[in-house]
Amino acid sequence: MTATNVQTNLTVFKPYQAGEAKRMPRLNNEGFAGSLHHCIVRMHHPVHAIPLPTLWLLNPKESDTGPPMLFVPLIDYFVGRSSQAYATHIKSSKMIGWLWDYLHQRREYFEARQAELGENASSVLINEFINHLKNGTVIPGPHGPHDETGLYWKPCPSIELLAGYAVALDRFLDNFGSRTVGAQYDEVKSLLPKSALDTISLVRMARANSGFSILEHLRDRDELPQRQNKWIYSLIIGKDSRNYNATPVKRFPQHLLVPMLTEGFVIDPGKPSEREDATGRMHAALGTGGLRGSEPLHLWVNDLQIVDDRLIGFLRHPVFFRDGGKRRNRQTILLEDYGLLPRNMRSGRFQAGWKGLALGEEQFAEIQWMPLEGIQEFLQQEFAHYLVNVRNPVMRKRAWLGLPDHPYFLVCAREIPALGVHIGDPYTKAAARGSWERAINRLSLLHPGEEIVLEKNRGTTRHGIRHLYGYLLRSLGFDEAFIQRAMHHRHIMSSRVYTAYDDAEVHASLEAAKEFLKTHNNQNHLPHFPSLSTSLDQMFTRAVGGW
Known part of the structure; x- marks a missing residue:
C-alpha cells in the first residue's frame, strides 16, 4: 500500500x-x-x-x-x-x-x-x-x-x-x-x-x-x-553504568503463595453474595503454571480440562492454532463465529499481549504446574468451581440479556455500567491488575507482621509468581533446558532471569561449604586465616619485642 x-x-x-x-x-x-x-x-x-x-x-x-x-x-x-x-x-x-x-x-x-x-x-x-x-x-x-x-x-x-x-x-x-x-x-x-x-x-x-x-x-x-x-x-x-544486582530477586514470597490464593481473594466471608473474587483467584491460580499475566486472558474454555484426576491446560496460539487438524485457525473462528479479533490484535481494554513462546509445530504447548504437594487438588477444585458456579451462570445471564457469546474462559462476573463493563465480558488486564492489588491489600491486613506491599522489587506483583515458578524448578534441581521448556522460552538465556540466586542463598551456600571443608579437613591445600585469639597473641608478641 x-x-x-x-x-x-x-x-x-x-x-x-x-x-x-x-x-x-x-x-x-x-x-x-x-x-x-x-x-x-x-x-x-x-x-x-x-x-x-x-x-x-x-x-x-x-x-x-x-x-x-x-x-x-x-x-x-x-x-x-x-x-x-x-x-x-x-x-x-x-x-x-x-x-x-x-x-x-x-x-x-x-x-x-x-x-x-x-x-x-x-x-x-x-x-x-x-x-x-x-x-x-x-x-x-x-x-x-x-x-x-x-x-x-x-x-x-x-x-x-x-x-x-x-x-x-x-x-x-x-x-x-x-x-x-x-x-x-x-x-x-x-x-x-x-x-x-x-x-x-x-x-x-x-x-x-x-x-x-x-x-x-x-x-x-x-x-x-x-x-x-x-x-x-x-x-x-554511552554505556549503561548502572549496577545490576541479582537482589532483590523479583519472585513472589514462597511462604505466602498458599495464603494469597486461599485468603487474598476472599472479599467478605459474612456476605455470601460478595464472598469471593472468583475470577481474580482463578487468574492468579493459573500463574502456578508459570503463565504471564496476559496469557490466561487468551485461554478458551476448552484449553483447560480435567483428565484422570488432573487439570491439564494448553497454551494455544491466539491466531494460528488449529484444533484437531481443522482448516480454520483461531483467528478465522473468532471472526466467522463471534465477529471478534484475537486479543493480541485488538486495541482498547480487551487487548491482551502475547509474547513469542516456544510452541510446537501445531502451535500449542502444555502448561506444566508447580510440583507442589496438593496443587492438583487445589487447581481441580478451583477450575470446577469457577466453571460450574461462575462462568456458566454468568454466560447464561449474558445470553438472556442478548449480549454476544465468546469462547474465553475468564469472564467479568458482574456488570459495571460506569466503566462500560457488561456481565460476561472477557476478563481484562485492568480487571486482573485491580483484583491482584486488592488481594495483596487484604493479605497485608491478615498478615501484618509480613510487611506485604505491592512492589515489583518485592516480587509481589502478579508476575512475581512466574519468577517463583522458575526459582522452584531450579531449587528442585531441574537443569536449564528443562526450565526453558517448562517456561516456554525460545532462548535459554531468557530463563536465567527467573532462576537467579539472591544474596541469602549465596551466603547460605558459602557458609555450608565452609562448614563442609572444616568438618572433612579439606582445607590443608587452601589458604586459611588464623583465629582471633592467635592473631591477638601474635600482635602482643610483636608489640613487646618477644617477651
Whole structure:
C-alpha cells in the first residue's frame, strides 16, 4: 500500500477537524519527554485490522486553526512489520514526534548554527537532540532552573530506555525508502522542516555525515564494513553504568503463595453474595503454571480440562492454532463465529499481549504446574468451581440479556455500567491488575507482621509468581533446558532471569561449604586465616619485642 493510498483510503485516521488541535490528547512519553507539537493516537488500521500508534503533527504557526497532519510513512512502516508488538512500534512514533517538537522549539538557534556550520549543522542538530533526550532540557541556575527550549524534558530514566528509542528511530530510517536516501544538503534549505518528510531527510543526512548506525553494535562484527568513526548515538548515550544486582530477586514470597490464593481473594466471608473474587483467584491460580499475566486472558474454555484426576491446560496460539487438524485457525473462528479479533490484535481494554513462546509445530504447548504437594487438588477444585458456579451462570445471564457469546474462559462476573463493563465480558488486564492489588491489600491486613506491599522489587506483583515458578524448578534441581521448556522460552538465556540466586542463598551456600571443608579437613591445600585469639597473641608478641 502506498502512502497516497493510505492518505485517501484510511479515513479512520482523520479524527480531528480544523480548530480542534488544542483539544488533542497529550502523552506522558515515559515521564521524561512530553509532547508539545505532536500527538500519538492508537487506532486500528481499517484494512489490516492491526492497532497502530498513529503520529499526528502540528505546525506551531497554524496550531490555532490548522488541523494536525498524519505522518503517513509510519503507517506503511508498521503495516510492513505487523508481527512486531505495539510497544515496539510506538517507540518510532515517539522519537519522530520528539524530533518534530525539538526542531520547532529550537528554530532560531539552529538557523543561526546552519549559517555558521554549513552542511555539518544537521549532525550538530541530531547530536544535541540525543543529548537533550538523555540529560533533559532543564538547566539549574543561580535564580532557579530554566529551560531555553521550552520543552521541559526530564533526564531519561535509564540508558537502556534511551538506547531502545534510538534503535527504533534508526531502524525506521533504514527502511524509510529511496525518496530520501539521495537527499543532498542543498536540497534542504532550512533546518526547520516545512514537512515531516523534510524532518526525516534531515536526520538521514546527519547519519550520512556521521557514517555510522546505532545498529552497529547489534550486528555481527564480520558483516560490518571497517570504519574509523563511531556512530553519534552510541557516543552520546554511552554505556549503561548502572549496577545490576541479582537482589532483590523479583519472585513472589514462597511462604505466602498458599495464603494469597486461599485468603487474598476472599472479599467478605459474612456476605455470601460478595464472598469471593472468583475470577481474580482463578487468574492468579493459573500463574502456578508459570503463565504471564496476559496469557490466561487468551485461554478458551476448552484449553483447560480435567483428565484422570488432573487439570491439564494448553497454551494455544491466539491466531494460528488449529484444533484437531481443522482448516480454520483461531483467528478465522473468532471472526466467522463471534465477529471478534484475537486479543493480541485488538486495541482498547480487551487487548491482551502475547509474547513469542516456544510452541510446537501445531502451535500449542502444555502448561506444566508447580510440583507442589496438593496443587492438583487445589487447581481441580478451583477450575470446577469457577466453571460450574461462575462462568456458566454468568454466560447464561449474558445470553438472556442478548449480549454476544465468546469462547474465553475468564469472564467479568458482574456488570459495571460506569466503566462500560457488561456481565460476561472477557476478563481484562485492568480487571486482573485491580483484583491482584486488592488481594495483596487484604493479605497485608491478615498478615501484618509480613510487611506485604505491592512492589515489583518485592516480587509481589502478579508476575512475581512466574519468577517463583522458575526459582522452584531450579531449587528442585531441574537443569536449564528443562526450565526453558517448562517456561516456554525460545532462548535459554531468557530463563536465567527467573532462576537467579539472591544474596541469602549465596551466603547460605558459602557458609555450608565452609562448614563442609572444616568438618572433612579439606582445607590443608587452601589458604586459611588464623583465629582471633592467635592473631591477638601474635600482635602482643610483636608489640613487646618477644617477651
